[in-house]
Amino acid sequence: PGAGGAMDLAYVCEWEKKPKSNHCPSIPLVCAWSCRNLIAFTTDLRNEEEKDLTHMVHIIDTEHPWDVYSVNSGHAEVITCLEWDQSGSRLLSADADGHIKCWSMTDHLANSWENTVGSMVEGDPVVALSWLHNGVKLALHVEKSGASNFGEKFSRVKFSPSLTLFGGKPMEGWIAVTISGLVTVSLLKPNGQVLTSTESLCRLRCRVALADVAFTGGGNIVVATSDGSSTSPVQFYKVCVSVVNEKCKIDTEILPSLFMRCTTDPARKDKYPAITHLKFLARDMSEQVLLCASNQNSSIVECWSLRKEGLPVNNIFQQISPVVGDKPPMILKWRILSATNDLDRVSAVALPKLPISLTNTDLKVANDTKFFPGLGLALAFHDGSVHIVHRLSLQMMAVFYGSSSQRPVDEQTIKRQRTAGPLVHFKAMQLSWTSLALAGVDNHGKLSMLRISPSMGHVLDMNMSLRHLLFLLEYCMVTGYDWWDILLHVQPSMVQNLVEKLHEEYMRQNAALQQVLSTRIVAMKASLCKLSSSTIARVCDYHAKLFLIAISCTLKSLLRPHFLNTPDKSPGDRLTEICSKITDIDIDKVMINLKTEEFVLEMTTLQSLQQLIQWVGDFVLYLLASLPNQGSPVRPGHSFLRDGAALGMFRELMVVIRIWGLLKPSCLPVYTATSDTQDSMSLLFRLLTKLWLCCREENHITEPDDTLIDECCLLPSQLLIPNIDWLPINDGIISKLQNKQLVRLQFGKAPGLIGHTLSSQFDAFVRAPGQPKIDHLRRLHLGAYPTEECKSCTRCGCVTMLKSPNKVTAVKQWEQRWIKNCLCGGLWRRMPLSYS
Numbered sequence: 001p002g003a004g005g006a007m008d009l010a011y012v013c014e015w016e017k018k019p020k021s022n023h024c025p026s027i028p029l030v031c032a033w034s035c036r037n038l039i040a041f042t043t044d045l046r047n048e049e050e051k052d053l054t055h056m057v058h059i060i061d062t063e064h065p066w067d068v069y070s071v072n073s074g075h076a077e078v079i080t081c082l083e084w085d086q087s088g089s090r091l092l093s094a095d096a097d098g099h100i101k102c103w104s105m106t107d108h109l110a111n112s113w114e115n116t117v118g119s120m121v122e123g124d125p126v127v128a129l130s131w132l133h134n135g136v137k138l139a140l141h142v143e144k145s146g147a148s149n150f151g152e153k154f155s156r157v158k159f160s161p162s163l164t165l166f167g168g169k170p171m172e173g174w175i176a177v178t179i180s181g182l183v184t185v186s187l188l189k190p191n192g193q194v195l196t197s198t199e200s201l202c203r204l205r206c207r208v209a210l211a212d213v214a215f216t217g218g219g220n221i222v223v224a225t226s227d228g229s230s231t232s233p234v235q236f237y238k239v240c241v242s243v244v245n246e247k248c249k250i251d252t253e254i255l256p257s258l259f260m261r262c263t264t265d266p267a268r269k270d271k272y273p274a275i276t277h278l279k280f281l282a283r284d285m286s287e288q289v290l291l292c293a294s295n296q297n298s299s300i301v302e303c304w305s306l307r308k309e310g311l312p313v314n315n316i317f318q319q320i321s322p323v324v325g326d327k328p329p330m331i332l333k334w335r336i337l338s339a340t341n342d343l344d345r346v347s348a349v350a351l352p353k354l355p356i357s358l359t360n361t362d363l364k365v366a367n368d369t370k371f372f373p374g375l376g377l378a379l380a381f382h383d384g385s386v387h388i389v390h391r392l393s394l395q396m397m398a399v400f401y402g403s404s405s406q407r408p409v410d411e412q413t414i415k416r417q418r419t420a421g422p423l424v425h426f427k428a429m430q431l432s433w434t435s436l437a438l439a440g441v442d443n444h445g446k447l448s449m450l451r452i453s454p455s456m457g458h459v460l461d462m463n464m465s466l467r468h469l470l471f472l473l474e475y476c477m478v479t480g481y482d483w484w485d486i487l488l489h490v491q492p493s494m495v496q497n498l499v500e501k502l503h504e505e506y507m508r509q510n511a512a513l514q515q516v517l518s519t520r521i522v523a524m525k526a527s528l529c530k531l532s533s534s535t536i537a538r539v540c541d542y543h544a545k546l547f548l549i550a551i552s553c554t555l556k557s558l559l560r561p562h563f564l565n566t567p568d569k570s571p572g573d574r575l576t577e578i579c580s581k582i583t584d585i586d587i588d589k590v591m592i593n594l595k596t597e598e599f600v601l602e603m604t605t606l607q608s609l610q611q612l613i614q615w616v617g618d619f620v621l622y623l624l625a626s627l628p629n630q631g632s633p634v635r636p637g638h639s640f641l642r643d644g645a646a647l648g649m650f651r652e653l654m655v656v657i658r659i660w661g662l663l664k665p666s667c668l669p670v671y672t673a674t675s676d677t678q679d680s681m682s683l684l685f686r687l688l689t690k691l692w693l694c695c696r697e698e699n700h701i702t703e704p705d706d707t708l709i710d711e712c713c714l715l716p717s718q719l720l721i722p723n724i725d726w727l728p729i730n731d732g733i734i735s736k737l738q739n740k741q742l743v744r745l746q747f748g749k750a751p752g753l754i755g756h757t758l759s760s761q762f763d764a765f766v767r768a769p770g771q772p773k774i775d776h777l778r779r780l781h782l783g784a785y786p787t788e789e790c791k792s793c794t795r796c797g798c799v800t801m802l803k804s805p806n807k808v809t810a811v812k813q814w815e816q817r818w819i820k821n822c823l824c825g826g827l828w829r830r831m832p833l834s835y836s
Contacts, residue, residue: 005453005457006388006397006398006399006400006452006453006456006457007386007388007398007399007400007438007450007451007452007453007457008400008450008451008740009448009449009450009451009742010437010449010450010451010488010737010742010743011065011448011449011733011737011742011743011744011745012446012447012448012449012742012743012744012745013060013065013066013068013446013447013449013745013746013747014444014445014446014447014744014745014746014747015043015444015445015446015746015747016746016747016748016749029041029042029043029427029428029441029443029445030042030079030080030081030082030428031082031428031429031430031439031441032082032083032084032091032430033084033353033430033431033432033433033439034084034088034089034091035084035086035087035088035353035433035479035481035482036087036088036089036110036481036482036827037061037062037063037088037432037433037482037484037485038059038060038061038062038084038088038110038827039059039060039062039430039439039447040057040058040059040082040084040091041057041058041082041428041441041447042055042056042057042058042073042079042082042093043056043058043445044056044078045072054072055072055073055075055077055078055079055095056070056071056072056073057070057071057073057079057082057091057093057103058070058071058747059071059091059110059111059113060447061110061111061794061827061829062432062437062439062449062484062485062733063484063732063733063734063794063795064731064732064733064794064829065447065449065733065745065747066745066746066747066748066749066750066751067111067750067829068747068748069110069111069112069113071103071113073093073095073101073115074101074115075093075095075097075099075101076095076097076099077095077096077097077099077125078095078096079093079094079095079096080094080095080096080125080126080127080129081093081094081126081127081128081129081176083129083130083131083174085131085172086131086134086136088481088482089104089105090102090103090104091103091104091113092129092131092174094126094129094176095125095126096125096126097120097122097123097125098120098121098122098123098124098125098126098178099118099120100118100119100120100126100129100174100176100186101115101117101118102115102116102117102118102174102188103115103116104116107802108819108820108821108827108828109791109827109828109829109830110794110827110828110829111829111830112830117188117192117194118194119174119184119186119194119196121176121178121182121184121198124178124179124180124182125178125179126176126177126178126179127177127178127179127208127209127210127211128176128177128210128211128212128213128223129174129175129176129177129213130174130175130176130213130283131172131173131174132161132162132163132170132171132172132173132174132175132185132187132221132241133159133161133162133170133215133219133283133284134161134170134172135159135160135161135164135170135219136156136159137156137157137159137217137284137355138154138155138156138157138355138478138479139154139155139157139355139356139357140153140154140354140355140356140357140374140471140475141153141154141155141357141362142356142357142362142365142366142369142371142471143357143359143361143362143365145365145369145371145467145471148505148508149508149509150474150477150478150509150513153471153474153475154474154475154478154479157217157355158217159215159217159284160217160218160219161219162175162215162219162220162221162241163187163219163241163242163243165190171187171188171243172187172188173185173186173187173188173195174186175213175221175239175241177201177208177211177213177223177225178208179207179208179209180205180207180208181200181201181202181205181206181207181208181225182198182199182200182201182205183198183199183200183201183223183237183239183250183252184196184197184198184199185197185198185239185241185248185250186248187241187243187248195243195246195247195248196248197247197248197249197250198250199250199251199252200252201223201225201235201237201239201252202235202237202252202254206227207227207228208225208226208227209226209227209228209275210225210226210228210275210276210277210278211223211224211225211226211278212224212278212279212280212289213280213283214280214282214283214284214285214286215283215284215286216286217284220238220239220240221238221239221240221241222236222237222238222239222255222280222286223236223237223239224236224278224280224289225237225278226275226278228274228275229273229274229275230260230262230263230272230273230274230275230293231263231273233257233258233259234257234258234259234260234275234278234289234291235254235257236254236255236256236257237252237253237254237255238252238253238254238255239251239252240252255332256306256331256332256333256334257334258304258334260272260275260291260293260302261302261336261339262293262300262302262339263293268300271295272293272294272295272298272299272300273293273295274293274294274295275291275292275293276292276293276294276299276346277290277291277292277301277346277349278290278291278292279349279351281303281351281377281391282351282352282353282355284355286306287305287306287307288303288304288305288306288337289303289304289305289334290302290303290304290349290351290377291303291304292346292349292379294345294346295345296345297344297345297382298342298343298344298345299342299343299344299345299346300339300340300341300342300343301339301340301343301346301379301389301394302336302338302339302340302394303336303337303338303339303391303392303394304334304335304336304337305334305335305337306332306333306334306335307332307333307334307335308330308331308332308333309330309331309332309333310329310330311329311330311331337392337393338392338393338394339394340389340394343379343381343387344381344382344383344385345381345382346379346380346381346382347380347381347382347425347426347427348379348380348426348427348428348429348440349377349378349379349380349429350377350378350380350429350430350431350438351377351391351431352373352374352375352376352377352391352431352435353374353431353432353433353435354373354374354433354434354435354475355374356373356374356375358392363375363392369464369467369468370455370456370458370460370464371454371455371468371471372397372454372455372456373434373435373436373452373454373468373472374435375390375391375392375397376388376389376390376391376397376398376435376452376456377389377391377431378429378431378438380425380426380429380440381425382425383402383425384401384402384424384425384426385399385400385401385402386399386400386402386426386429386438386440386450387399387400388452388456397456398452398453398456398457400450402424402425402426424442424443424444425442425443426440426441426442426448427441427442427443428440428441429441431452432485433481433482433485434472434475434476434481434483434485434486435452436451436452436454436472436485436486436488436489437449437450437451437452437485437488438450438452451488451489453489454468454469454472454489455468462493462494462497465494466494466497466498466501469486469489469490469494469498470498470501470502470505472486473486473498473502473524474502474505476524477506477517477520477521477524478517480520480825482795482825482826483524483527484734484795487527487528487531487734488734488737490528490531491531491738492531492532492533492534492738493532495528495529495531495532495534495535496532496534496535498528499525499528499529499535502521502524502525502528503521503525506521518549519546519549519550519823519824519825520825522542522545522546522549522824523542523546523795523796523823523824523825523826525538525542526538526539526542526543526546526796526824527795527796527824529542530734530735531734531735531738536634537634537635537636537638538638538639539727540636540637540726540727541636541637541638541639541640543726543727543796543798543823543824544619544636544637544640544724544726545640545643545646546823546824547615547776547777547823548616548619548646548649548650549649550814550817550818550823551612551615551616551653551814552649552652552653553817554612554810554813554814554817555609555612555653555656556571556572556575556576556652556656557572557813558601558605558810558813559571559572559575559598559599559656560598560600561598571595571598571599574594575594575652575655575656576648576652578590578593578594579648579651579652579655580648580696583689583693584689585685585686585689585690586682586685586686587654587655587658587681587682587685587686588658588682590655591655591658591659594655594659596659599656599659599660599663600663601660601663601810603663603664604808605808605809605810606660606663606664606667607664607666607667608806608808608810608811609667609810609811609814610666610667611778611779611780612779612814613657613660613667613668613669614669614670614779615779616650616653616654616657616669617654617657617668617669617670617671617681617684618669618722618724619650619724620650620654620684620688621671621684621715621719621721621722622637622721622722622724623637623640623641623650623688623691624684624687624688624691624712624715625712625715625716625721626638626641627641627691627704627708627709627712628709628712628713636724636726637724641691641695642695642701643695644692644695644696644697644698644701647688647691647692647695648692648696650688651685651688651689651692654681654684654685654688655685657669657681658681658685661681668681669681671719671720672719672720673718673719673720674717674718674719675718678718680718680719683718687708687711687712687715690704690708691704691708694708725774725776727776727796727797727798728797731750731797732794732795732797733745733751736751772784773786773799774799775790775799775800775801776798776799776800777798777800777815777818777823778800778801778805778806778811778815780801780805782801788801788802788803789801789802789803789830789831790802790831791828791829791830791831792828792829792831793822793824793826793827793828793829794826794827794828794829795822795824795825795826795827796822796824796826798822798823798824799831800818802830
């Protein structure tokens with residue numbers, strides 16, 4: 001129905017064409033997509049004499065696809081499998097020589113990877129590979145997408161890990177199947193050791209051309225294998241892994257097998273000699289399998305399901321045998337669910353990773369509301385086209401015509417095309433974790449990123465489209481997955497509504513969940529606001545708010561109770577309580593109510609926090625000075641003037657800083673004042689408290705009175721108003737994809753900032769290229785041409801030094817907050833030294 005508008009190309013990224021060395025696609029080519037929106041894929045690098053091939057693994061972040069990290073994998077033979085783990089931060093690669101390697105990030109940098117551990121089955125090519133299951137399984141209930149509670153929309157499914165350590169913690173490791181019929185399991189012990197064990201799948205070992213691995217809710221593993229011929233059965237095995245006496249033990253047993261229907265159908269008997277694809281529909285659905293059989297130019301796809309069935313007993317026996325209940329004995333049997341007609345030859349299959357619930361009511365609601373993510377699987381064909389078909393009925397849902405597969409006109413053109421030479425088609429394909437994007441790597445090693453509409457091209461009213469995107473954003477918020485692929489579908493006109501609705505849904509959750517998700521929702525709002533020119537200034541506010549929350553937590557965690565056995569609240573909680581109870585505008589009167597001994601810290605600690613303290617002081621001054629011209633929401637800082645919670649945090653921090661200033665005056669924020677006698681801290685505290693009192697209650701916000709505005713008008717004549725270093729509006733691809741024009745990119749070459757309309761009005765707030773740089777998280781100045789190596793966030797563009805210049809524990813504690821991810825949750829990437 002909506003075939004045309006359902007899929008379109010967002011961007012393509014290709015290799016530079018050098019005459020001598022080039023990236024040729026490896027055979028087989030593999031790619032994998034992680035829940036952090038990193039994509040890994042393989043090519044072979046041919047050297048000048050074209051003698052030997054280097055097997056490369058490339059890792060890109062979908063927001064900066066040109067910034068590819070290419071690593072010589074060290075695999076001697078071609079790479080056959082790539083698999084990301086559930087956290088999306090480690091990658092397994094396996095080759096045709098039986099070697100398996102586990103890659104992880106160096107220093108938590110998304111563009112720097114190293115191989116730490118591995119395992120091998122010498123000389124035995126690996127055909128299937130998977131991480132062991134960690135026992136976490138969610139189900140998305142489309143039927144409940146209107147429910148208020150996240151726990152109802154996304155419910156935990158009872159699912160056992162493949163293997164547990166003492167205390168029920170899931171054990172990490174991987175399982176692989178080799179061509180000679182062996183299954184090998186490697187377990188990663190907490191101390192870094194690897195336990196590996198290898199067993200044969202069954203007593204009669206036979207060649208395994210294709211295999212796949214799935215997991216059952218009871219903690220078992222199911223392996224499906226085929227020898228590649230459609231006349232042989234597809235075999236299934238149950239594999240149990242256990243640890244006995246510090247050794248890994250594997251037990252296997254045979255499950256029912258099946259013959260593809262196309263081989264038993266008289267009309268097609270010898271038409272499709274080879275099985276080319278064998279996949280479980282999901283890693284945690286061992287009872288549904290997808291099979292594809294092909295010949296030189298065409299294919300057929302079948303979907304099978306494992307059912308429990310009653311075994312009929314002959315009447316003669318029924319009379320003799322004693323009645324054991326009325327139930328006949330049960331057996332497991334494979335039944336065909338659906339099959340396609342004859343198709344063009346399939347070159348790649350991509351399965352959905354979104355764990356959508358498949359109950360009848362959920363399917364019905366999904367169909368009525370046209371919400372299809374997670375219900376379609378993608379098939380790529382040799383003519384360059386891609387079809388999305390329903391995962392249960394295999395009916396066509398959407399189609400994309402590649403460059404070489406123009407819509408067929410008549411028989412003649414088709415014949416001419418066939419003879420014209422090899423066509424460009426996807427050799428490997430992966431769906432994103434929300435199924436809203438599809439990445440394909442073709443036989444030239446070029447990466448294409450396709451958008452897939454959540455409604456598969458059906459035209460919906462604005463309200464419904466927003467509900468679909470909101471449902472998936474909430475799913476990412478709950479799971480912690482990256483939501484880049486959802487942003488592909490957000491139009492500028494949707495931003496305001498999405499942010500408001502997201503906030504409403506968040507406010508309906510219980511307090512504990514709100515606390516857990518408090519920073520993630522701010523980061524989500526920031527990434528949405530980037531996509532519309534009317535909300536661009538709020539991006540700065542959201543990032544400043546993340547920074548404020550982090551500073552507030554860190555500084556409050558440094559306070560120590562005076563007596564160790566104090567039964568009441570921690571000093572940080574007591575500070576919050578007293579500051580909200582005592583609404584006095586005089587800072588010293590608020591201070592008197594606190595136990596000063598809780599605030600005593602070492603002098604070196606206080607001095608090392610001066611940069612963070614300075615930011616708090618500067619920001620408060622900037623906010624108060626911008627109160628008189630608050631009519632302009634295009635200025636950063638605007639949303640803080642009505643945010644009671646944030647102003648309350650600033651107020652608490654001012655009190656803490658005031659007390660610390662009595663201990664060590666040099667840690668106070670430095671203000672440039674016009675008179676020597678003026679107490680700047682207490683002046684700012686007085687004005688801040690008055691502003692805070694106006695918007696303390698979220699439901700009852702009053703306008704600031706004229707005297708407060710007049711006093712704020714005087715601030716620029718009393719104090720020098722600082723420049724605030726806002727985060728740069730970053731250079732990612734997402735904002736360039738909104739007008740639905742195809743963007744062409746090249747690996748290793750950053751695109752010029754082509755027509756970024758949003759940044760022009762914003763340049764007033766962001767530093768120009770020649771100006772001194774700043775470390776956004778340590779608030780240190782790095783100079784105009786930094787000599788220190790820096791890292792930047794792949795999502796918000798925040799920049800900070802790689803190596804810590806500090807030795808003080810308190811600062812280390814601050815740096816630990818963003819060592820793995822940026823404050824916004826984005827991954828770090830190493831920046832070139834010349835960054836300007």
